[in-house]
Amino acid sequence: MKLIEAIIRPEKLEPLKDAFLEAKVNGMNIRQILGCGNQFGWVAHNRGTSVMMNMLPKIEIKVVVADDKVEETVKLIMDTVRTGEIGDGKIFIKPVEECIRIRTGERGDIAL
DSSP, X not given: OEEEEEEEOGGGHHHHXXXXXXXXXXXXXXXXXXXXXXXXXXXXXXXXXXXXXXXXXXXEEEEEEOGGXXXXXXXXXXXXXXXXXTTOOEEEEEEOOOOBOTTTOOBGGGGO
């Protein structure tokens, strides 16, 4: 099992949720975050003062998938959220040692 974390543009959340639903990818967690990467934000002017606004709104999505579904899920994310512009985001893949469904006690891939 792998944990896939994707940081994406907020406007790409609904298309990605729809793509996950169609591909039967479930168990997703979503969090609103602020961050900066290569785009470094923008300069805002307030009452004659310039302020660097380098924390941009982003969405962090976490989903755990079976090992044989990792590449398929990553491709789905990339195809759905990519605009080709700076700020499209990042994907991180981490190993997951165990998954346990609390309700039934099931473990491993069956608990997903």
